[in-house]
């Protein structure tokens with residue numbers, strides 16, 4: 027470490043305490059990746075503040091030293107959003123993991139950003155409440171990271187994604203100023219800037235407190251697993267159920283490759299001979315649930331459904347969800363690495379795109395498994411591979427590129443929930459014009475004029491706000507695998 031670097035580390039230590047400044051190869055290596063398949067980044071120091079004042083202090087030190095800053099939650103992101111580049115400072119929010127206040131009359135809670143998603147629902151379950159967005163990573167991902175990516179999950183079909191459940195937040199800006207946006211009161215005056223922060227992937231400020239909406243547990247729930255002889259039959263059910271005006275709480279699809287990979291891992295009795303299965307949950311009043319169940323089963327019967335399994339109790343329901351939520355982990359049984367896409371397509375084009383994905387991955391001789399939020403048209407083709415095999419890596423890249431282009435060609439978009447990060451950054455011009463990208467760059471500079479917050483992410487390198495981009499600094503080369 028140079029003398030200057032040591033001085034800066036000492037300044038951070040005076041803010042967060044010496045034990046909460048990490049340096050050295052092992053420490054920084056651990057913070058140089060996220061859950062994506064991006065190359066290892068280049069991490070400078072790591073600081074672990076305990077509260078908003080410490081975050082603000084770190085931001086002031088970073089500003090004075092001209093350091094780039096990457097906020098980090100649990101590092102489960104799948105697009106390289108939390109991967110530091112060019113020696114950035116990483117601010118890990120993992121120590122800020124307290125539920126500050128549960129406000130039952132206003133159906134909300136103030137929480138720190140390092141609180142894990144599932145821990146919110148667990149903490150308020152005794153009140154008959156829950157936090158609705160439920161990413162499959164909910165046991166590990168943080169609510170701050172969910173805000174960063176505008177996370178979704180199986181139950182977001184009916185309940186909406188993160189931005190519909192974040193009522194307010196406290197934010198530390200690049201210069202250390204602390205601001206509050208929104209809160210429990212409905213319709214605050216002025217611009218509603220929460221939407222600028224939710225999904226901003228750490229490029230607007232560091233979120234230090236979040237006011238989340240709490241939702242009453244529905245009085246009745248029914249979970250069904252339905253299997254089909256073809257993917258088109260399952261996709262037709264998805265389209266027709268929603269066209270019939272029924273919006274299930276969740277409507278998830280798994281294809282045969284996925285069913286066969288999960289079953290030996292979870293032993294949930296999945297229909298491994300079916301081409302596809304739908305995991306459908308309907309909730310509401312008992313009458314709503316009866317009506318929803320009838321509608322789903324009627325539509326399924328008209329589309330060659332095989333078995334209809336209705337969870338008989340909470341244990342069976344939990345087992346079916348465990349199967350669905352273990353899907354990504356189970357892929358380790360197939361190959362050591364996977365590349366997961368997150369494109370969204372209009373529901374009416376699901377079959378066409380699924381067929382194209384199968385054709386593309388067959389052509390490249392790759393194994394593809396599908397598990398996805400079918401009700402939202404949010405595809406998750408998972409290509410299993412071994413990164414030690416350079417030729418296979420090249421084929422994975424080509425297939426990924428072709429899949430993204432196909433999704434955009436049918437009117438879809440780049441990401442449903444995982445964000446853009448590094449992985450999709452250079453595809454942004456496929457869906458945005460130069461003017462759109464310039465407007466986004468200008469908005470970002472309104473909050474972070476020196477572009478030191480998570481630079482090189484989301485906006486492609488050519489996207490400029492007037493003449494200014496990265497304060498005239500050269501970006502490091504984008505990384506991939």
Ligand SMILES: Cc1cc2nc3c(=O)[nH]c(=O)nc-3n(C[C@H](O)[C@H](O)[C@H](O)COP(=O)(O)OP(=O)(O)OC[C@H]3O[C@@H](n4cnc5c(N)ncnc54)[C@H](O)[C@@H]3O)c2cc1C
Pocket residue numbers: 060061096097098099100101102103104107108119139160161162163166167168169170171172173174175176177178179180226227228229231232233234354355443444480
């Ligand atoms: C097995 C598995 C299943 C998954 N399933 C889903 C799913 O169903 N739905 C879904 O949406 N995602 C899913 N993901 C992706 C991931 O879990 C989400 O993107 C999650 O929101 C990331 O949270 P995190 O705490 O890990 O954030 P990180 O990966 O640490 O960070 C994500 C982004 O948020 C920014 N950020 C983090 N904290 C803050 C903060 N306090 N202030 C400002 N910016 C911040 C980071 O800079 C980064 O850009 C899955 C991932 C895995 C590994």
